[in-house]
Amino acid sequence: MEAKVAGSASMSLGDEIVRRINALAAISETSEHLTRIFLTPEHRAAADLLMTWMREAGMQAHLDAIGNVCGRYEGERPGLPCLMLGSHYDTVRDAGRWDGPLGLITAISCVGDLNRRGRRLPFAIEVTGFADEEGVRFASTLLGSRAIAGTFDESALGSRDRAGTTMRQALTLFGLDPDHIGAAARAPGELLAYVELHIEQGPVLEAEKLPVGVVTAISGATRLAVELRGMAGHAGTVPMALRRDALAGAAECIVAIEEFCCTDRDGLVGTVGYINAMPGATNVIPGMVSFTIDIRTAKDSYRKLAVADIVRQIEEIVKRRNLKLDINVTHENRTVPCAPWLKQQVADAVAAEGFHVFELPSGAGHDGMAMIDIADVAMLFVRCRGGVSHHPDEHVEDADADAGARVLLRLIENFKPKA
Amino acid sequence: MEAKVAGSASMSLGDEIVRRINALAAISETSEHLTRIFLTPEHRAAADLLMTWMREAGMQAHLDAIGNVCGRYEGERPGLPCLMLGSHYDTVRDAGRWDGPLGLITAISCVGDLNRRGRRLPFAIEVTGFADEEGVRFASTLLGSRAIAGTFDESALGSRDRAGTTMRQALTLFGLDPDHIGAAARAPGELLAYVELHIEQGPVLEAEKLPVGVVTAISGATRLAVELRGMAGHAGTVPMALRRDALAGAAECIVAIEEFCCTDRDGLVGTVGYINAMPGATNVIPGMVSFTIDIRTAKDSYRKLAVADIVRQIEEIVKRRNLKLDINVTHENRTVPCAPWLKQQVADAVAAEGFHVFELPSGAGHDGMAMIDIADVAMLFVRCRGGVSHHPDEHVEDADADAGARVLLRLIENFKPKA
Numbered sequence: 001m002e003a004k005v006a007g008s009a010s011m012s013l014g015d016e017i018v019r020r021i022n023a024l025a026a027i028s029e030t031s032e033h034l035t036r037i038f039l040t041p042e043h044r045a046a047a048d049l050l051m052t053w054m055r056e057a058g059m060q061a062h063l064d065a066i067g068n069v070c071g072r073y074e075g076e077r078p079g080l081p082c083l084m085l086g087s088h089y090d091t092v093r094d095a096g097r098w099d100g101p102l103g104l105i106t107a108i109s110c111v112g113d114l115n116r117r118g119r120r121l122p123f124a125i126e127v128t129g130f131a132d133e134e135g136v137r138f139a140s141t142l143l144g145s146r147a148i149a150g151t152f153d154e155s156a157l158g159s160r161d162r163a164g165t166t167m168r169q170a171l172t173l174f175g176l177d178p179d180h181i182g183a184a185a186r187a188p189g190e191l192l193a194y195v196e197l198h199i200e201q202g203p204v205l206e207a208e209k210l211p212v213g214v215v216t217a218i219s220g221a222t223r224l225a226v227e228l229r230g231m232a233g234h235a236g237t238v239p240m241a242l243r244r245d246a247l248a249g250a251a252e253c254i255v256a257i258e259e260f261c262c263t264d265r266d267g268l269v270g271t272v273g274y275i276n277a278m279p280g281a282t283n284v285i286p287g288m289v290s291f292t293i294d295i296r297t298a299k300d301s302y303r304k305l306a307v308a309d310i311v312r313q314i315e316e317i318v319k320r321r322n323l324k325l326d327i328n329v330t331h332e333n334r335t336v337p338c339a340p341w342l343k344q345q346v347a348d349a350v351a352a353e354g355f356h357v358f359e360l361p362s363g364a365g366h367d368g369m370a371m372i373d374i375a376d377v378a379m380l381f382v383r384c385r386g387g388v389s390h391h392p393d394e395h396v397e398d399a400d401a402d403a404g405a406r407v408l409l410r411l412i413e414n415f416k417p418k419a
Numbered sequence: 420m421e422a423k424v425a426g427s428a429s430m431s432l433g434d435e436i437v438r439r440i441n442a443l444a445a446i447s448e449t450s451e452h453l454t455r456i457f458l459t460p461e462h463r464a465a466a467d468l469l470m471t472w473m474r475e476a477g478m479q480a481h482l483d484a485i486g487n488v489c490g491r492y493e494g495e496r497p498g499l500p501c502l503m504l505g506s507h508y509d510t511v512r513d514a515g516r517w518d519g520p521l522g523l524i525t526a527i528s529c530v531g532d533l534n535r536r537g538r539r540l541p542f543a544i545e546v547t548g549f550a551d552e553e554g555v556r557f558a559s560t561l562l563g564s565r566a567i568a569g570t571f572d573e574s575a576l577g578s579r580d581r582a583g584t585t586m587r588q589a590l591t592l593f594g595l596d597p598d599h600i601g602a603a604a605r606a607p608g609e610l611l612a613y614v615e616l617h618i619e620q621g622p623v624l625e626a627e628k629l630p631v632g633v634v635t636a637i638s639g640a641t642r643l644a645v646e647l648r649g650m651a652g653h654a655g656t657v658p659m660a661l662r663r664d665a666l667a668g669a670a671e672c673i674v675a676i677e678e679f680c681c682t683d684r685d686g687l688v689g690t691v692g693y694i695n696a697m698p699g700a701t702n703v704i705p706g707m708v709s710f711t712i713d714i715r716t717a718k719d720s721y722r723k724l725a726v727a728d729i730v731r732q733i734e735e736i737v738k739r740r741n742l743k744l745d746i747n748v749t750h751e752n753r754t755v756p757c758a759p760w761l762k763q764q765v766a767d768a769v770a771a772e773g774f775h776v777f778e779l780p781s782g783a784g785h786d787g788m789a790m791i792d793i794a795d796v797a798m799l800f801v802r803c804r805g806g807v808s809h810h811p812d813e814h815v816e817d818a819d820a821d822a823g824a825r826v827l828l829r830l831i832e833n834f835k836p837k838a
Binding site: 200201202203204207219221223232233234235236237238239240241242245247248250251252253254255258261262264267268269270271272273274275277279280281282283284285286292294296362363364365387388389390391 | 619620621622623626638640642651652653654655656657658659660661664666667669670671673674677680681683686687688689690691692693694696698699700701702703704705711713715781782783784806807808809810
């Protein structure tokens with residue numbers, strides 16, 4: 001790979017990106033585990049480092065009202081509408097170093113490359129480091145991109161973190177004014193498009209042996225909370241025929257959900273990630289079980305049908321077992337399709353760099369889910385090892401980081417606003 | 420029921436037993452939830468109250484070296500071997516009031532009845548309140564009965580409760596000498612038999628519409644700890660076909676265990692009471708699941724075959740799903756059969772009191788499991804409402820407490836040592 005691109009500008013980009021990924025990963029709550037939570041001192045230190053890199057790349061840089069890092073590289077003349085690039089710079093707890101920072105740092109490095117070459121385009125480029133995509137600290141996610149899209153819900157300011165600090169207090173401590181978050185909102189006419197590069201966080205590109213992939217849509221998701229109530233009892237004294245075992249019922253539901261999704265041919269995924277059986281003792285028949293269901297697919301109408309089918313199956317199981325059921329939708333978000341005109345330009349850039357054009361949906365959520373309210377959205381995925389993400393083992397090969405940068409740079413230089 | 424037995428001595432026994440059950444239940448760690456744990460101040464207060472009642476019943480009473488409450492009612496002459504009656508006076512957390520105390524208080528009241536009538540028998544009667552049957556505080560159970568049977572494991576003295584206190588320290592604080600627990604052991608020749616009355620803790624007698632039942636055996640049990648390891652992953656990004664979901668695998672195992680036990684015709688019961696899925700987030704495919712299995716039946720050879728069959732099924736499921744399995748037996752106890760000669764005397768007493776003789780195994784463990792090492796054992800079960808036990812709703816009807824007392828008193832008065 002190195003030989004193939006030796007001497008090209010993008011080769012040095014790849015090196016720079018990996019170096020910066022490592023530098024940013026050193027800014028963490030603890031030195032053993034990468035954790036960088038919204039509005040903490042390390043979050044602020046990371047913002048400062050990102051702004052330094054932005055300025056080195058020839059951009060103006062500032063923090064907006066919610067803590068987004070905003071860099072702007074003017075076009076052929078000042079004040080032109082922008083192509084916005086970006087990703088988030090907060091992390092989950094005990095995170096990998098690539099989820100978020102790869103897209104952000106790659107965008108900064110691409111701009112730096114243009115700047116070194118004195119290249120100005122017929123549009124501005126803005127790079128945004130979104131302050132909170134993971135939603136670890138407060139109850140809501142996508143806080144940074146929602147503020148930019150003008151859809152930030154001010155009632156979230158009253159929500160508290162585990163220590164009891166409100167978002168309002170945290171913003172003030174960070175040096176921001178919680179009464180002026182509206183100032184972060186952008187006018188739709190200022191943005192020509194939003195394009196995000198991100199690690200795939202799944203194993204599909206690896207299975208396809210491809211460094212990059214073109215995202216078709218960010219899949220919609222429905223999350224359900226299920227509670228089954230039966231009758232607790234002594235594990236030794238209640239004959240099988242007299243039991244109303246809530247965990248055996250939940251197990252049958254989990255098997256049914258998996259089977260339903262596995263027989264699907266349209267990319268439906270269903271996950272039970274959390275389960276709790278009460279009272280939870282070896283020698284007591286569980287009287288109550290709660291579990292969650294997460295259902296995703298790239299077509300909203302299809303997801304809704306699937307959820308209804310799954311709920312119907314659970315109702316049948318529960319009725320047959322004489323259990324009580326409480327089932328609620330706790331979260332629902334619609335599919336965000338990537339704009340065909342923009343997705344085509346991403347695909348063209350992939351092909352121009354010599355890679356097979358492979359399309360896939362994003363099962364994970366991204367800032368594009370909020371940005372769709374203010375601009376057309378597209379995404380480029382970069383392969384990550386084993387599909388592992390949200391884990392210290394998260395890894396992107398140097399060559400893949402470089403491939404992503406080359407595609408993104410090609411996309412920027414060839415970008416044509418929507419006709 | 421009252422009309423039927425009005426004026427008999429045993430009627431007043433029933434009233435006295437229920438009154439004492441309620442008085443003992445007031446001695447608890449907290450006033451809202453009945454909790455009386457081994458070697459706590461409330462455990463000591465309960466022991467004192469029990470000894471008061473024993474002395475009122477004409478017995479000598481003392482605490483032995485492990486904290487068992489020991490009462491002795493001499494026979495026709497001092498120093499005769501005894502028929503030992505008893506049950507435990509510790510409780511689980513948030514317990515019912517009948518589990519343990521019913522058998523102990525009924526035995527005291529029966530002796531009190533003999534004493535009021537000046538009745539002496541050709542054998543002594545001893546009533547033992549076992550100090551720790553539930554094993555809530557330290558890792559081991561049956562501490563009281565093991566000490567009497569001479570099978571107490573002295574290494575348990577080093578085990579610690581949640582607060583870090585060792586059993587040795589707790590015994591000392593209670594006023595006992597941990598270096599002389601051996602003094603609690605009885606010689607086999609001192610005991611003619613051990614008979615325990617206990618609530619059923621299951622729903623069988625209720626289903627049979629019978630106040631009492633004759634126990635055939637205390638079922639042996641095998642407990643297993645199972646750990647399945649797959650691959651954690653993002654709930655949105657990993658296609659179903661590429662998953663190694665440890666919870667879906669565990670669910671299939673739980674369904675298989677239930678099905679296996681349900682198709683059995685010989686009283687086999689299997690329970691998964693505890694489950695934990697890691698990392699346990701709505702949007703993460705579980706990479707690791709641990710759960711427990713509890714298997715019981717009244718025939719040891721049959722239980723072993725059943726455990727082997729279940730393990731084989733789990734191995735097949737795990738292999739097909741490409742998961743890693745760690746499965747270990749964490750606890751195993753053999754079936755304790757009730758001695759035929761003694762069980763027959765219990766059955767005769769049941770019949771003499773006008774009840775249908777119904778036999779059933781005990782799926783729950785009892786002090787008889789330890790006492791078998793020093794004496795032949797039999798048990799009489801009393802119906803409990805809904806089969807509920809280890810719960811504040813645990814309940815025995817007054818009439819059933821009375822029925823149990825009449826049967827036990829009849830058994831004592833007609834008792835014939837083994838020929």
